[in-house]
Amino acid sequence: MTQIQNQTQIQSRFLTRLLSLIRKETRQLLRDRSNLLIGIGLPIILIFIFGYGVSLDVRNxxxxxxxxxxxxxxxxxxxxxxxxxxxxxxxxxxxxxxxxxxxxxxxxxxxxxxxxxxxxxxxxxxxxxxxxxxxxxxxxxxxxxxxxxxxxxxxxxxxxxxGVSSPPGPRVEVVDRLWFNVANTSSWFLVPGLIVLIMTLVGTFLTAMVMAREWERGTLEALFVTPVRPTEVLLAKVTPYFFVGMLGLGLCIIAARVLFDVPIVGAPLMVVIGSTLYMLVALGIGLLISAVTRNQFLASQIALLASFLPALMLSGFVFDIRNLPLAVQVICYALPATYFMELIRTLFLAGDFWPLIIKDCLILAAYAAVLLGLARFVTRKSLD
Amino acid sequence: MTTSLIAFIYRVINLCNKEMLAVLKDPANRVILIVPPLLQSLLFGYAANFDLTDVPYVVLDQSSTESSRTLLDRVDGTGVFHRVATLHSSAEIERFIGNGEALIALHFPSDFEERLSSGDTAPLQLIVDGRNSATGNSAVGYVRSIVAGFNQCLNPETAVSVEVEARSWFNPNLETRWIIMPAMIAGLSMIQTMMLSALSVAREREQGTFDQLLVTPHTPFEILISKAIPPIIIGLVQSTLVLVVTRYWFHIPMSGSVGTLYAGLLMFTIASVGVGLSISALSANMHQAMLYTFVLIMPLMLLSGLATPVANMPDLLQTLTYANPLRFAIHLVRAVYLEGAQLGDVWRDMVPLMLIAIVTLPLAAWLFRHRLI
Amino acid sequence: MNQAAACVSATALCKAFEDKKARTQVDALKSIELNIPTGSLTALVGPDGAGKTTLLRLMAGLMKASSGSLQVLGFDVSADPQSVQDRISYMPQRFGLYEDLSVQENLDLYADLHGVPQAERQERYQRLLHMTDLARFTDRLAGKLSGGMKQKLGLACTLVRSPELLLLDEPTVGVDPLSRRELWEIIQQLIDDEQLSVIVSTSYLDEASRCDRVYVLHGGEMLAQGTPDQLRCEADDCAFLAVPAEGKPPRELQARLLDAQEQIVDAVPQGGGVRFVTQRDVDRSALEALLDGAHCQPLESDLEDGFMVLLRRRLGPVEANPEAFEGDGDGRNDEVVIEVRDLVRKFGDFTAVASTSFDVRRGEIFGLLGPNGAGKTTTFRMLCGLLPSSSGSLQVAGVNLRTASASARKRIGYVSQKFSLYANLTVLENLRFFGGAYGLRGRALKQRIGAMLDQFDLRGQEKTPSGQLPGGFKQRLAMAAGLIHEPEILFLDEPTSGADPLARRAFWRRITALAEGGTTIVITTHFMEEAEYCDRILIQDAGKRLAIGTPQQVRELVDEQGGNLSMEDTFIGIVERNRQPEKGAA
Known part of the structure; x- marks a missing residue:
């Protein structure tokens, strides 16, 4: 009986602390305009640029x-x-x-x-x-x-x-059909791909910097000597940025449907599940980077190098991985972004191809578990 | 006059020295300034490739005859296409394409041979994965050219023919790398040049040393020069690294003169440092400086002609690119590197860069003492 | 667990830090033995680098000991830090407030984390906000508070609950005397009401003397321990007060006494005279010669005297190098070098400085005193030309530095509150930079750097990055950087905050020597006894000028007789008298 009471008491304290920390993170996030600029402004800019500015179509x-x-x-x-x-x-x-x-x-x-x-x-x-x-x-x-x-x-x-010639003679005529991209425009594949970029930005770049800032400013020293557990600190850090990432997803979906008429052929639920998994992966990388560097400048540069630029260049966002040399392909297939890119495009444009969807989801889930676990392992309440 | 000039030079050297030390003393910083440009230029040199090198395909040959096999031999003979599977029903096509195992599917109808032998036109169905429509379209083009060659063999004596003699300037083999790498010489260094200059003032503000600097007899002009020179040097060093990779690793021949190239790069780096310093002066702390810079760098990179030509953008965006230093820098570097342009040929790129520098640098200097926030 | 059990006990506790570059070990704590009983108030004192912070961090479970055992509240800290952290409250030296959260939000956060029940909060908040005088600012972002107010908010966040054990690492650095007094009342009340144990590290020995037990650390070792009374006895029969003959400033006598280290352990100005502690075996005739006719009377020794005796015994004579400063003798005259008239500074609708006027003459030491947020730093920043004034006029060395040419700034030196140095540049590189910034070069620069290294006792640390220097060194380096170009006027914003008594003595010895040489000095401080070193002081509160004059004159404003009132009581008296009608109206 008392044990059960204890259990519920511990749980409620855990929740109070977690909610309080989440409130704190959300407030901080909302008060600095530069965060919102990355979370909302940049996705809009990117949608605009990739939707209208950057075109891989050959016309005019x-x-x-x-x-x-x-x-x-x-x-x-x-x-x-x-x-x-x-x-x-x-x-x-x-x-x-x-x-x-x-x-x-x-x-x-x-x-x-x-x-x-x-x-x-x-x-x-x-x-x-x-x-x-x-x-x-x-x-x-x-x-x-x-x-x-x-x-x-x-x-x-x-x-x-x-009338010079005799009958035209035998010939083969190619009848091509471009599946999954009826409009044959690059914005159809670029806009869903943006979801990957935006989630990487918010999850890794922004989160790494925000967490590194806590280390750098010494705000964690007082926080650590409270009943708070490292898991709570990390969970609280992750939660608001998770929603910012999902906001990016929402923006991209709206832009895709409304501005560019991109279909969403696959199951919407899978879009959400896949994005959730990748968001967790991105957050895991961000937390890991910040816990190791504990320095804003380094964290930001490493986050750019290790996650954003690869997601831009090596995930198949613009450049097809199949065209790359083998050594580069190996790097590409080590990146979680590659699998999410494949997944999100298939879901948007191609439909529910379950073997592919399940494979990609499992890989992303494994990455998320490993990275978040590592981040938790590296984040200790210690100044040593 | 001369003594005051000498004193001025000494003060600027002293300040520059401090700025360099502040950036380069930290071994982690040294690594982060040298390794990324090298790594990125190598990686992107290989990755930035629109040229088809490997097309996995499946075939559904319902005719299974001499003609279809000959055509397939031609496809396999290119070295680019490799067959993943031979299918037996059209339902399978969806599975292979949908799961991304094949990029294209070739479908020969059962009457393929009959139509050809009766001198008719035989359709070859080509199904392409359009998830990356750029790759898809390239593959279509490739198959079409193979089929055209096949047709030529079927009718060696076509009556009328117009032969296209195509030549390509500046990039004889039409390799994407030739286009991307020179652009990277300017583009890669811009990222960190801007970030460094944006952080330099913000860091001092956050640590309180900027006040200390402002109570010394340094004029804003001196502070500006010394804040600008170190990132300019670092930017040029990074450009040099990428240049070396371009020239000696990827063996892309350079047509223009090194002097002209560096004159252009110098002007470009000054302009980007001006932009960075202006951001710095507008930011309350390092966190903001970094985020603002990043938000700015993204459109600057994407709307620069680095990956897609400016000419293909809508008019509104094309107009916006006139404020983008990278747009001019990339044009300039490509012109000098690939086309061998002289200083006189690139003034159209130099002048806008100069204008950007003239606007941003004094603005940054003014903001040192007059903070907006 | 029985009541008398120790709340903290350490046996053979060691902590070593590895210097990865030099592959050497630095012993921060060497074989510490401790036994702190539950329910007591304990102080850790000691000079910079003594290991106070490391010891507290070990207790808080933020670091692991290299060897030895440490039990806190019955738990082995290294094995189970979380159980300890669930039961204690800890205030680090640099309390990391969330600057983009408001005062109230910071409080709420820590209340939630510590699991303070909602019902208890309101009453608690009210007490804390009243104590810290932050009630007016609950909606203000923590980042917009002044340095001292931030410190007070940090303390308030630590005290949102009553823990079993409270660890405070220099909680009153940069906090004004009024708040300091209130804060100690709260701590005392917590101990009385709730039987909690408190361990506090401090560089204020008057705070330590309130404690039940004092541990004196030095260089990682336990130098002495005991009740304040026991430690005080070290200086028994050796403390005296000397009042110099009319017209002679006490600080000359103080300097003379301080330099005679064979006879004198310590000397500080106090209430118009000089309080000094002699060596036990002092030579009476030599002492008479030193006093030079000043009237002398014995005093009861206090903890600070005892502490100084202990440290001196350990350290031996300390070099102060005062000769290096001796200028051309009497540099002071009546020339006004700083003239401030009706100076006003507003931030939005908030008035930081309200119509302040004062003059400072050449060679004067001018003290700017006031509670946290009184506008001292704002006044400073305006004087140095870092901030434009809203109205009024100010002239420093004949010009307004905001508008004057850059070279006019050569005549001033500025040491800011945070000791703004380039953290990753070494001591030498910092000095070389600041020297060069003031136009020094070649042999002149080398010679000045050499002089600064000697005067500020920085030899041996030339190659250390300034960010890794202990606090005292940082302060000396900041001073050296501010003085390298021999400015006429030196602005010092809270230069002694957090400095130990020894470092403060050396600091003031240097300052008085500078003033002798004709340098004008404007300084702010929260150590009220330091105001005694000043020629004149200005007391500000809420941006308004409350009092100005020599320390004696100011003292007489509160107490007609004036004689023995301490500067701290004087200050509190003036500020409270001024705040009274304000409160009545509200």
């Missing part, structure tokens, strides 16, 4: 046209380009002029039709010169591809029109 290619041949065939060739949704052609007087435009960055490449284009064409074999600026390699590659395809289409039709 600015090409200069240099026509040394004014024959109907040449004009017809050019009209094909003008009508395409990929190209925004402008005319240039000479190759030199086009080169200058390219140097100045007003066009991304130019097309040159030599004066004997029509003559060559009627002989069955014509040449078109395409020069692109390689300053954006991916885009340049796409420009070459799109242009070649445009030309191939045109020449097929031209052959029909001229």
């Amino acid at each position: 290619i600015r090409l200069a046209l240099v026509l040394d041949d004014r024959s109907p065939a040449a004009t017809n060739f050019v009209s094909g380009l003008t009508l395409s949704r990929y190209f925004n052609p402008v005319h240039a007087d000479s190759v030199t002029a086009a080169e200058q435009m390219m140097q100045a960055g007003t066009v991304e490449g130019f097309v040159h039709l030599s004066s004997n284009f029509a003559r060559e064409l009627s002989a069955g074999q014509a040449q078109v010169q395409l020069v692109v600026s390689g300053t954006d390699a991916t885009r340049a590659g796409s420009i070459v591809n799109y242009f070649s395809e445009q030309v191939a289409q045109w020449s097929g039709k031209a052959a029909d029109r001229q």
